[in-house]
Amino acid sequence: MSAILEKSPLANLSLWSRRLPAELSILLVLIGIGLVFELFGWVMRDQSFLMNSQRLVLMILQVSVIGLLAIGVTQVIITTGIDLSSGSVLALSAMVAASLAQTSEFGRAVFPALTDLPAWVPVMAGIGVGLLAGLVNGSLIAATGIPPFIVTLGMMVSARGLARYYTEGQPISMLSDSYTAIGSGAMPVIIFLVVAAIFHIALRYTKYGKYTYAIGGNMQAARISGINVKRHLIIVYSIAGLLAGLAGVVASARAATGQAGMGLSYELDAIAAAVIGGTSLAGGMGRITGTVIGALILGVMASGFTFLGVDAYIQDIIKGVIIVVAVVVDQYRNKRKVKR
Amino acid sequence: MLSTAPSTHGVMTQLPTAMAPEYLLEIVNVTKSFPGVVALSDVQLRVRPGTVLALMGENGAGKSTLMKIIAGIHQPDTGELRLRGQAVSFETPLAALQAGIAMIHQELNLMPFMSIAENIWLGREPLNAMRMVDHRRMHRQTRELFERLRIDLDPEAPVGSLSIAGRQMVEIAKAVSYDSDVLIMDEPTSAITDKEVAHLFSIIADLKAAGKGIIYITHKMDEVFAIADEVAVFRDGAYIGLQSADSMDGDGLISMMVGRELTQLFPERRAPRDQVVLSVRDLGLEGVFQGVSFDLRAGEVLGIAGLMGAGRTNVAETLFGVTPASQGEIRIDGEPVNMNDPCLAIRKGLALLTEDRKDTGIFACLSVQENMEVTVLPNFASRGFVQRQRLRELCEEMRRKLRVKTPSLEQCIANLSGGNQQKALLARWLMTQPRVLILDEPTRGIDVGAKAEIYKLIAELAAEGMAVIMISSELPEVLGMSDRVMVMHEGAVTGILERDEATQERVMQLASATPSVH
Numbered sequence: 001m002s003a004i005l006e007k008s009p010l011a012n013l014s015l016w017s018r019r020l021p022a023e024l025s026i027l028l029v030l031i032g033i034g035l036v037f038e039l040f041g042w043v044m045r046d047q048s049f050l051m052n053s054q055r056l057v058l059m060i061l062q063v064s065v066i067g068l069l070a071i072g073v074t075q076v077i078i079t080t081g082i083d084l085s086s087g088s089v090l091a092l093s094a095m096v097a098a099s100l101a102q103t104s105e106f107g108r109a110v111f112p113a114l115t116d117l118p119a120w121v122p123v124m125a126g127i128g129v130g131l132l133a134g135l136v137n138g139s140l141i142a143a144t145g146i147p148p149f150i151v152t153l154g155m156m157v158s159a160r161g162l163a164r165y166y167t168e169g170q171p172i173s174m175l176s177d178s179y180t181a182i183g184s185g186a187m188p189v190i191i192f193l194v195v196a197a198i199f200h201i202a203l204r205y206t207k208y209g210k211y212t213y214a215i216g217g218n219m220q221a222a223r224i225s226g227i228n229v230k231r232h233l234i235i236v237y238s239i240a241g242l243l244a245g246l247a248g249v250v251a252s253a254r255a256a257t258g259q260a261g262m263g264l265s266y267e268l269d270a271i272a273a274a275v276i277g278g279t280s281l282a283g284g285m286g287r288i289t290g291t292v293i294g295a296l297i298l299g300v301m302a303s304g305f306t307f308l309g310v311d312a313y314i315q316d317i318i319k320g321v322i323i324v325v326a327v328v329v330d331q332y333r334n335k336r337k338v339k340r
Numbered sequence: 341m342l343s344t345a346p347s348t349h350g351v352m353t354q355l356p357t358a359m360a361p362e363y364l365l366e367i368v369n370v371t372k373s374f375p376g377v378v379a380l381s382d383v384q385l386r387v388r389p390g391t392v393l394a395l396m397g398e399n400g401a402g403k404s405t406l407m408k409i410i411a412g413i414h415q416p417d418t419g420e421l422r423l424r425g426q427a428v429s430f431e432t433p434l435a436a437l438q439a440g441i442a443m444i445h446q447e448l449n450l451m452p453f454m455s456i457a458e459n460i461w462l463g464r465e466p467l468n469a470m471r472m473v474d475h476r477r478m479h480r481q482t483r484e485l486f487e488r489l490r491i492d493l494d495p496e497a498p499v500g501s502l503s504i505a506g507r508q509m510v511e512i513a514k515a516v517s518y519d520s521d522v523l524i525m526d527e528p529t530s531a532i533t534d535k536e537v538a539h540l541f542s543i544i545a546d547l548k549a550a551g552k553g554i555i556y557i558t559h560k561m562d563e564v565f566a567i568a569d570e571v572a573v574f575r576d577g578a579y580i581g582l583q584s585a586d587s588m589d590g591d592g593l594i595s596m597m598v599g600r601e602l603t604q605l606f607p608e609r610r611a612p613r614d615q616v617v618l619s620v621r622d623l624g625l626e627g628v629f630q631g632v633s634f635d636l637r638a639g640e641v642l643g644i645a646g647l648m649g650a651g652r653t654n655v656a657e658t659l660f661g662v663t664p665a666s667q668g669e670i671r672i673d674g675e676p677v678n679m680n681d682p683c684l685a686i687r688k689g690l691a692l693l694t695e696d697r698k699d700t701g702i703f704a705c706l707s708v709q710e711n712m713e714v715t716v717l718p719n720f721a722s723r724g725f726v727q728r729q730r731l732r733e734l735c736e737e738m739r740r741k742l743r744v745k746t747p748s749l750e751q752c753i754a755n756l757s758g759g760n761q762q763k764a765l766l767a768r769w770l771m772t773q774p775r776v777l778i779l780d781e782p783t784r785g786i787d788v789g790a791k792a793e794i795y796k797l798i799a800e801l802a803a804e805g806m807a808v809i810m811i812s813s814e815l816p817e818v819l820g821m822s823d824r825v826m827v828m829h830e831g832a833v834t835g836i837l838e839r840d841e842a843t844q845e846r847v848m849q850l851a852s853a854t855p856s857v858h
Contacts, residue, residue, distance in 0.1 A: 205728070207721040214714050217703030224662060224700055225714045225768065226686040284705040 037304035063299035064192035069270035072240030080283030081148035085155035090263035093248025097126030098258025106174035134241015138234035172258035183254025216283030370419030397574035398787030412436030442520035452500030606820035612640035623668035629831035643822030691774035709749035759790030
């Protein structure tokens, strides 16, 4: 059929539409949802939804933590994998980081000998714990061939358990100012956007990214093409773990406390953000920009429903519907793209 | 590009003028386009009861699209289908099946963990009085079906335990079990051995005798001569013409298909050099093959012939480090190499074009360029960042050299025809500048024009000193291209024939391990 492609005016059209970023449609959805809330805001509450900088800042702050997880999980999903452990790893990292960020003014510190440390120590510790968890995930998947779903399910349960065991369920508080600075003001948003930019570039312009898409597209072909698939999978899961660790640091700094219940079911929101943003669970497809917009959609909805005073249970119902609709639309789009 | 002009080779371009309900199925002026592509343009076709209508054409000629329209998978944009003179339209494959049209797809669609019987009666399981699946009756029906078709398989065996050829027979039996009037077979012999081909042909003869109409898509000329009553040729989405059995002519068919005269399918070859590049001694893989030894010289083409399951692909994969050998030795330029990883194989100058394009070749959702460049990314990356400009130029150059037909390098590779996908994959490997090129069924499922181009390319590469191993199930290709032919049977080498002693008969004898008549 390719011979016919060359002169057909339709071919130029499809080429042109290919150049348009795939995220455009999802961006329009985001804008649309925002406008709907704006409209309902004027009708139901007689005030603007969007023209309220305080609300928007709060929303983006909330999105940042889940967004960090979603950036990691997007890359895992591109390789046809899944990471269910990110929420729990976040909690474990938050606990470890917080325990090393306490001030000496507090009498009952977790490690009384390790107080008033410079902020980089807890930060590195938190990120390190996440990296380690990701490394374990990736190594198990690569070495044993156990499905990622199972391996990361195990990690999800164990890491949460470990987070609780760490202080026997006690929250960790009285964190140093230099540490909580990481979570104050616009810092979480800056961290989120910088990380998003880094991995957007990594996926599009580096060997790392090309290999990630290749493995997701056809693992066997990737292996035969000389890609060290196992090593690459370990790297991808490690990165996802590292980002969960970073999210744990940001979350604990922002809340000025470490709690074992942090990030509960965040892994599902992260997966939802990736999927709404156009990442295909079949692998080989997905972009960070899409994931960022996906996370923003989740954030706008949560914020908007709260603004309108919609019941929390009903919020969840609608959120579920949106996730499924996003996947249906995505599948329809892919089918049109690949099938002749 | 849409050539509807009459062919210049004096063949009939008009359909037979005889009319009336003597046709089982008629396709009238069907046009179908997909986003960016006109797949079929004003196409016609007629199937008579009790005949085999062969359909030929290069990949991308529109045959498969037309068949999918007949089978209800796609709907035509304009034009109509007539079944026994009645206009029909099928919204779903089920509707086509119920109207009496069954199709054997090119890709196998069986569930490996379900039994043969369960696969055949899927969706129409016989039920007992309790509305439960009646397994006993299902197995009996399957046995009766197999008896009728002379297939020797256990209905209760899981499909996953069957060879590819066995699965193809199940697929054929399934299609026959619908007892349809029109049976479409899309390259049913691409994965089966001569024995099963003969078996299939006898089944087709029975179906013909029962008054069924058969549409048979194939690339193989000998099959057309063996079974077809008429041959319809398609090119670039258009119906080109028809030949009937009494006046069939192979060269004429080929030129109808490609739209030009093919001067010579197999190019001139230059004699290989003396320098041995790859030397293999007593290579074996536990339980799969053993005792494989040969020397491969620069500029040589070594053909590997054998039946499906003879272990040819396994040898290729072991040479390439996909499945490391359990015994024996591989030497490259005289140096022993412990080949345990494809990365190492690539570093040592090996390249492997795999047998199954879809399973182990293409990255379906990636672009043509991304598919090509994957093997050379490490050479074009500085501090991890890909040198996009240089890669693009290289890929563009390869695209021109190999004449990959694609609107752009950004095109998703799944949208290309089989032949062009294969050329893109060949480009992937040639970019690594290999010294030993292993080709596993390099022309499977691609059209004559692309085949000739690939043969020419292989000859050129060999003339430049590349050593080539070519695994192929098509004997004319093995004999036409190889300097020597290694023949395998059930995991063992049964002989290595020099070019002048390699005949179809000798190779078949060795491949089936039948004792020589001499």
